[in-house]
Amino acid sequence: MENKQRNLAYNNYVKEKIPKTKAWPSLFYSFLVGGAICLLGQGINDLLLLAMPNISQQSAWGYTLIILIFVASLLTGLGVYDQIGKVAGGGSIVPITGFSNSIASPSIEFKSEGIVYGICVKMFSIAGPVIVFGTVASAGVGLIYWIISLF
Amino acid sequence: MLDYLWVFLIGGLICMIGEVLIITTNITSARILVTFELLGVFLQAVGLFDPISAFAKAGINVPIVGFGASLAKGAIGAVKTYGLLGVFTGGLAATAGGIAAAVVFAFVFALIFKSHTKK
Numbered sequence: 604m605e606n607k608q609r610n611l612a613y614n615n616y617v618k619e620k621i622p623k624t625k626a627w628p629s630l631f632y633s634f635l636v637g638g639a640i641c642l643l644g645q646g647i648n649d650l651l652l653l654a655m656p657n658i659s660q661q662s663a664w665g666y667t668l669i670i671l672i673f674v675a676s677l678l679t680g681l682g683v684y685d686q687i688g689k690v691a692g693g694g695s696i697v698p699i700t701g702f703s704n705s706i707a708s709p710s711i712e713f714k715s716e717g718i719v720y721g722i723c724v725k726m727f728s729i730a731g732p733v734i735v736f737g738t739v740a741s742a743g744v745g746l747i748y749w750i751i752s753l754f
Numbered sequence: 755m756l757d758y759l760w761v762f763l764i765g766g767l768i769c770m771i772g773e774v775l776i777i778t779t780n781i782t783s784a785r786i787l788v789t790f791e792l793l794g795v796f797l798q799a800v801g802l803f804d805p806i807s808a809f810a811k812a813g814i815n816v817p818i819v820g821f822g823a824s825l826a827k828g829a830i831g832a833v834k835t836y837g838l839l840g841v842f843t844g845g846l847a848a849t850a851g852g853i854a855a856a857v858v859f860a861f862v863f864a865l866i867f868k869s870h871t872k873k
Contacts, residue, residue, distance in 0.1 A: 621780070626777050629773055629777065630770055630773055630774065630777075633766075633769050633770050633772065633773035634766035634767065634769060634770040634773075635766065636769070637765055637766045637768065637769020637770065637772075637817070638761075638762040638763065638765045638766025638767075638769070638813075639762070639766075640765065640769075640816060641761050641762065641764070641765025641766070641812045641813045641816040641817065642758060642761055642762045642765065642812070644761075644812040644815070644816035645757075645758060645761045645811055645812035645813075645816075646758075648811075648812060664815060664820075665851045665852075667812075667816075668815075668816075668851065668852050668855070669851055669852070669855040671816065672852060672855045672856050672859060673855065673859050676856070676859035676860055676863050677859070677863060679860075679863065680863035680864075680866060680867035681867070682870030685870070691769075692772075692773045692776055693769045693770065693771070693772030693773030693774075693775070693776055693786065694766075694769040694770070694772075694773065696769075696772060696776075696783045696786050696787065697768060697769045697772040697786065697787075697790055697817045697818060698765070698769065698816050698817050698818070699816055699817070699818055699820070699821060699852065700816075701783070701787065701818070702787060702818055702821065702852075702856060703855075703856045703859070703860070705783060705784070705787065706856045706857065706860040707856070707859065707860040707863055707864070710860045710861065710863075710864035711860075711863065711864045711867055711868075711869050712869045714864050714865075714868070714869060715869070718865075722861060722864045722865075723861075726857065726860055726861070726864075729783060729784045729787070730784075730787075730856070732784050732785075732787075732788050733784065733787045733788055733791055733818070734853065736788045736791060736792060737791055737795070737821070737822060737825045737845065737849070738825075738845055738846060740791075740792055740795040740822070740825065740826070740845075741795060741825035741826055741828065741829040741844065741845025741846075742829065742841050742842060742845060744795060744798075744799045744825075744826045744829050744830065744845075745829030745830060745832065745833045745840055745841035745842075745844050745845065746841050747799075748829070748830050748833045748834075749833045749837065749838055749840070749841055752833065752834070
């Protein structure tokens with residue numbers, strides 16, 4: 604009983620301390636920033652296709668994503684991406700730039716713990732699940748297709 | 755010009771759904787990324803991704819949904835070419851560019867930049 608009450612009091616205390624995001628402005632900014640990042644990607648993609656008419660659409664996407672990842676890693680290093688993230692929330696997490704930020708941010712933050720145990724180990728603290736779930740899910744999809752193709 | 759408007763609207767909408775999830779469930783960014791990635795894997799597996807992508811372009815390819823779709827597309831394509839081997843090689847091979855770029859740039863910039871302590 605006493606434990607229950609203590610838990611309740613603690614949960615209320617935690618609730619008080621959780622930073623409150625104001626719902627409406629954050630929805631607006633996540634829409635604006637997320638849309639803008641996608642727009643930037645489309646712009647880069649179209650410019651690449653103009654500059655190199657010989658490459659396929661698929662290669663153009665590859666280059667586009669790598670450029671976006673480069674920019675996001677650089678902005679993370681400069682400390683700018685986290686500032687954008689404070690305002691944009693989902694708008695900065697959901698695009699591929701958010702994946703890039705999730706790898707760059709802990710690597711830079713834990714640099715002080717050394718190259719191996721800091722940078723290399725912490726690099727995947729957020730992106731690890733993304734790669735694990737992605738690999739497992741894609742293998743699952745591939746396996747289902749393989750089984751279907753047997754019949 | 756209208757194409758760009760759709761890219762902006764659809765990309766913005768997907769990100770806003772992410773923000774709605776964050777506000778309503780206090781979900782962490784790793785879970786957000788995984789959720790949208792698996793959505794992409796699913797859309798590609800059932801064949802819905804390509805028709806959406808033809809219309810939404812970067813609006814759905816830049817969000818991590820596109821990353822998930824590439825994983826599934828790679829696995830399916832590799833199974834068609836290599837059979838059972840493709841189950842294991844396809845997904846990561848298709849997304850290797852993105853993963854390698856993120857790892858390489860993160861490593862290089864981590865060596866160059868110092869941490870900006872979060873305030």
